[in-house]
Amino acid sequence: MxxxxxxxxxxxxxxxxxxxxxxxxxxxxxxxxxxxxxxxxxxxxxxxxxxxxxxxxxxxxxxxxxxxxxxxxxxxxxxxxxxxxxxxTGLSRVHAGNGNEITMDAGACWRQVLAATLPRGLTPAVLTDYLDLTVGGTLAVGGIGGASHHHGTQTDIVTALEVVTGTGELVRCSPEVESELFDAVRAGLGQCGIVTRATIRLRPAKQRVRRWTLYYDELDAFLEDQRAVVRDGRFDHVQGQPVADSEPGRWRYLLEAATYFSLPDRPDEDELLGELSFDRETAESQDLTYHAFLDRMAEGEERLRAEGDWFRPHPWLNLFLPDDEVESVVADTLAETAGADLGDTGLILLYPVRRDRLATPLLRVPATDLVWLFAILRTGAAYDPSGAWRMIELNTALYERVKVLGGTLYPASTLPMTTKDWRDHFGDDWQTLEVAKHVYDPAGVLTPGQRVFTAR
Ligand SMILES: Cc1cc2nc3c(=O)[nH]c(=O)nc-3n(C[C@H](O)[C@H](O)[C@H](O)COP(=O)(O)OP(=O)(O)OC[C@H]3O[C@@H](n4cnc5c(N)ncnc54)[C@H](O)[C@@H]3O)c2cc1C
The missing domain is CATH 3.30.43.10 (Uridine Diphospho-n-acetylenolpyruvylglucosamine Reductase, domain 2)
Incomplete structure (x- = not known):
């Protein structure tokens, strides 16, 4: 004790x-x-x-x-x-880069990393939608974004880590050196070590981005087009969003697709959008700098902070759905989701990632070739704890439903989990994680808030 x-x-x-x-x-x-x-x-x-x-x-x-x-x-x-x-957050130095890599302290946020790479004409291949998350925080869970269908998660672009294990030992690890620790720490929910420094692979950055917002009235057409563009990889960024219509109970679907380019080259719109079946009347496009595109949440953040919603309860649930179940799970969930279940500024994300791009052992995803991030990002009302806990009950019910269909949890989520739930979640890798926990954190002191080994 x-x-x-x-x-x-x-x-x-x-x-x-x-x-x-x-x-x-x-x-x-x-x-x-x-x-x-x-x-x-x-x-x-x-x-x-x-x-x-x-x-x-x-x-x-x-x-x-x-x-x-x-x-x-x-x-x-x-x-x-x-x-x-x-x-x-004080451990946030971004170190001088070398070739197509960069090393940073784990408390640096991705905004700082980007500020160091862009002047070199380089960028992390995968960034989260929000740039003010820390490197250590997203590597603890995975780090997924609209470019993940090409490059996997942020844990997939890491080439080396410096980690303090649960005994206080400072260890450098990579796929070649101390690879067990490397694999136990990436998406390892902070159970086996605290990352103090990370090195990631970079890619050449283009200067500009053309972003299309394409609307669909039907879920199946929206899913089919997302499948097509993710399979052939024609866009650099793909994310989808079911959006509640003003007519109660009706949903529309928004596909956000983007292509990166540097002048004088320009994207060939006809070729990119050609056969897709979105509503041509309502489609929009916009050209932005690469940085403005990556920082696209900034405006929304400012508004949410000013209105107070940024500081309200956020019972967020992130799941991965198998491709063969996505349509029925999403259709049923949307049919059962009223405005109060999401909150005024809540939103839903739905986009596919190719499983062959995901190579982090502890990131658990369904067995199908495409896996869908289904993120139900709820915002609770101020001064209504019971309403927020009702949202958590909705999360539990949805997770239970999805689990039996082969879906998995993306553990940046609000979900009461027992140790048995975690054991089921990690499946074949549970034993590996348990052994790693004993080796690297024998006193069991690290990251109790994940409740992986401390829940009942
Ligand atoms: C507005 C917003 C947008 C988001 N967008 C995305 C997105 O696009 N894609 C995505 O994948 N996720 C997204 N997330 C989820 C987010 O990536 C995770 O919740 C992430 O863990 C938070 O990072 P953080 O720096 O806030 O970490 P914290 O919340 O501080 O920590 C998260 C976990 O990581 C552990 N941890 C933190 N630092 C270290 C370290 N150095 N070493 C080991 N363990 C550590 C903590 O102990 C904790 O268990 C978003 C979250 C928010 C609030």
Whole structure:
């Protein structure tokens, strides 16, 4: 059992340790605003050696410890009740790049990474829709985006990691060196180590983006066109969204497709859109700089912050659906989803990824050639905890339904999970993860908020 610890006993670090109420309360909160677990201290490491000292100390005394990046996980995943939260945002240096790679500290956010690569004419091949997530935070879950049908997840473009294991040892790992640790950490929910530094592969960046928004009235046509464009890879970016129509109970479907280009080249619109069956009357297109396209959430964020919805409960659920079940699951779910189930600013994402592009062992996806990210991003009302918990019950019901059909969880989600649920989730890889946990975190102190080994 964890021994209560005194601040004076904590090893001296070059960074800071805070125990004031504001710091502790901040670390007890996250994007979800649904669960709060207060740590006893928040450490802000200045470098990897600080992370190693704190984790070694915690491990010797069985004190729970969790890394916190941007704190944008929705259900306590970065919290550590009665323990230590490592605020990684001070560990955010982006290092000089080499060739087509770049190395950064894990607390850097993807916006900072991009700011360092674009002047070199390079870009991470896969970025999340939102750039203010940290490298360590997205590598803990996968990191998926509209370019994933080409390049997989962000965990697939990592070439090397520096990790502090649960005993406080600083280890470098890659597919060639300490590969078990490399595979246990990518999409490993922080169970076997805290990433302090990552190296990723880059690609040449184009200067501009043409983005099309194409609307469909029918789900099957929308799915069929997404399948076609993802299979032949004609666009650089593909994402879909079912959108509630003003007529109650009716849904339309929006395909957002984008092509990157540098002048004087221009995309050949006829060839790209040719046979697709979207509604030509309502289709729109827009040319943007590459950076403005990647930062497309910024405007929405500003509005949501101003209106307060950014700070409301977010019982988000992210699932992967098998291709052969996507149509019936989505049709049924939409038919059962009323406005109140999503919230005023909630939204749904639905887009396919080719499974042959996904190579991270702990990222669990269905067995079909195409797998569909089905993200139900709900926003709860202010001052209505029971409404938010009702949304979590909807998440549980949908997950149970999808699981028996071969669907899987993308664990950046709000879903109460038992250890049995996690065992089922990891399937054949559960044993590998369990062994890795014993090897790399024998005291079981790392990342309790994921509840992988601590739930019942
Ligand atoms: C507005 C918004 C948009 C999003 N868009 C996308 C998207 O497009 N694609 C996508 O895939 N996801 C998306 N997400 C989900 C997001 O990627 C995950 O929730 C991610 O884990 C959050 O990163 P973070 O930096 O906030 O990490 P945190 O929430 O701080 O931490 C998440 C988990 O990772 C662990 N962790 C953090 N840092 C480290 C580290 N250095 N080493 C080991 N473990 C660590 C934490 O302990 C915790 O368990 C989005 C979330 C939000 C709120």
């Amino acid at each position: 964890a021994q209560p610890f005194q601040l004076a006993e904590l090893p001296a670090i070059e960074g800071e340790v805070a125990t004031d109420d504001a710091s502790v309360a901040h670390a007890a909160q996250d994007w979800g605003h649904l669960v709060q677990a207060r740590p006893l201290a928040v450490a802000r490491p200045a470098h990897a050696a600080d992370v190693a000292s704190i984790v070694a100390y915690a491990s010797q005394r069985a004190i729970p410890v969790a890394a916190r990046g941007a704190g944008h996980s929705p259900f306590g995943q970065s919290q550590a009740e009665g323990g230590i939260v490592l605020d990684m």
